[in-house]
Amino acid sequence: MRYHYPPLVGYFVLILLGLAPFTLAAQGSGLPLGSPAYHILDRLEIKTGLEAPYHASLKYYLRGDVAAYAMGIDTAAVSLSAADRRDLYYLFKDNNEWLVTARYPIRIAGPRELIYSDTLMTQVEASMADPRYIMREKPYLGFLYPTPANMLEVNQKFFHLRVNPLLDFKLAKEQNDQELIFNNLRGIELRAGIDDRIFVYFSILETQSRFPDYVNERIKRDKAIPGAGLYKTYKSEIFDITNGYDYLNGQGYLAFNVTRHVGLQFGYGRNFIGNGYRSLILSDFSNNYLYLKANWKVWKLHYQNIFAELAAESNANVSGDKVLPKKYMAAHYLSYNVLPNLSFGIFETVMFSRENGGFELQYLNPVILYRTIEQGLGSPDNVLIGMDAKWNIFHRVQLYGQLMLDEFKFDELFIERRGWWANKFGIQGGAKYINAFGVEHLDLQAEFNIVRPYTYTHRDSSASYTHYNQPLAHPLGANFQEGLLIARYQPFKKWFLEGRFIRAEFGEDGPGQNWGGNLLLSHNNREQDFGNTIAQGIRANTSILGLDVSYMLAHNVFIDLQYFYRKKDSEDDKLDLTTQYLGGGVRINVGKQRMDF
Secondary structure: OEEEEEHHHHHHHHHHHHHHHHHOOOOOOOOOOOHHHHHHHHHHHHHOOOOOOOOOEEEEOOOHHHHHHHHHHHHOOOOOHHHHHHHHHHHHHHHHHHOOOOOOOOOOOOOOOOOOOOOOOHHHHHHHOOOOOOOOOOOOHHHHHOOOOOOEEEOOOOOOOOEEEEEEEEEEEEOOOOOOEEEEEEEEEEEEEEEOOOOEEEEEEEEEEOOOHHHHHHHHHHHOOOOOOOOEEEEHHHHOEEEEEEEEEEEEEEEEEOOOEEEEEEEEEOOOEEOOOOOEEEEEOOEEEEEEEEEEEOOOEEEEEEEEEEEEOOOOHHHOOOOOOOOEEEEEEEEEEEEEEEEEEEEEEEEEOOOOOOOOHHHOOOOOOOOHHHHHHHOOOOOEEEEEEEEEOOOOOEEEEEEEEEOOOHHHHHHHHHOOOOOEEEEEEEEOOOOOOOOOEEEEEEEEEEEOOOOEEEEEOOOOOEEEEEEOOOOOOOOOOEEEEEEEEEEEEEEEEEEEEEEEEEEOOOOOOOOOOOOOOOOOOOOOOOOOOOOOOOOEEEEEEEEEEEEEEOOOOOEEEHHHHHHHHEOOOOOOEEEEEEEEEEEEEEOOOOOOO
């Protein structure tokens, strides 16, 4: 007999009530995906060789871990340039609630100056006593921006609060288009901590956008805006826009500590697993989703469980005011830091749905292999297995990669090699090179991604590796190969330059066809059993060139100038499309929003 449990909220509450008396140490709020701090931390780890208190593949990082690592580097006997020191102080300002705390000792390598307490010193008292805690001499109106990074800041003995605005306003002019490309994102972000045991994060975003034609084509195909949920049409007389979109989105979570090394988090948002520009395991490309996450950190291990409720379709697929069909994801990932500069990870996830809309209780087991359970249930669900690795060498280079296995048959893959449709897998390989050719803060990255046709697909969208009609891994779905090059350069204190070139080859479907690239289509309706190759179907390739110049006017306040070029060349000339635009805008506490597909 099969049992199902009620919504995730009920089980989370029961867990909290049962474990509340045993809370010990802080997990902290997370560093939002897209923050400039991720690149800073990446290059510092490569350059110093010092082991971080977080596992780099699992994003997002906890702010407490970020501050602890920055302080450890600051006091370690390692060689740092003036630009590296600026990077450290960016991290200190951005995470000032964790500058010094008893929960995060910072002895990483022979310290010159040890800043550490073994008493129950509160984070507020400690941080305000630390010289890295930077305050403004005259806050605006006496209370706004008391520190460079936070508009509102509250520091009490057992409570801290940070509140900041969010803004991303951009205008661009596309070649041969009468209307402007437009983005107007406004919002607010809040993070808080109570007793070093409970942490809260919340953000709400209201956005109006008009996208380039190739993005509009994707929205029309999938009936979903990448990274967003419910949307409606938008028009603006001020900017003369007639075919834009208006959508509201938000993220939020409650983090709770079970023991010193175990934490729970219940929230609505996204996660990312990997070290690359893309992820073939779990990316942040899709809409936000409801999740319950457990983190187990001990010794050299970090084990993470994610139990998520996803949408099998988008609102545009469902007529009237109806609840969207639900599906579920149960995933676990084990990361092992073999050496300070070498780590491996193993990932497994199962996608499933049930007629009564419930969660399969057997998948709540946090340690057993999901393939074993799935076969015991009669093999109705979609199980995927992944692996990744990262290796920092020479204090200059990081090598990384991923392997995602959906299905495969050994004989067909390695002996017969007949292009069997169910040999479904993806491979990523990449390298990062910091201070390239001896140039300070010139960082290069190269990456390739290959995904076989029909990978991530299943019998229908209720078990495919998607959420709200959007891929949970790579934006291109499957049936593609891609290479990308990225160059980042910071020539001066407040100037940031970035260029990226992306070349992808993929296969598209003709009317009524399914060649394995669209994850929303059932693999039961495939075109052929054998002879399947990457980029089959209507073969096409895209070349993307992006150039960004940013000036940091104040902490996390950026003035941007952007050039973007995308050319699609298809075997079917009617599908060719060239996009080119130049634009600019301003960002406040928001990472760069990109549609690189």
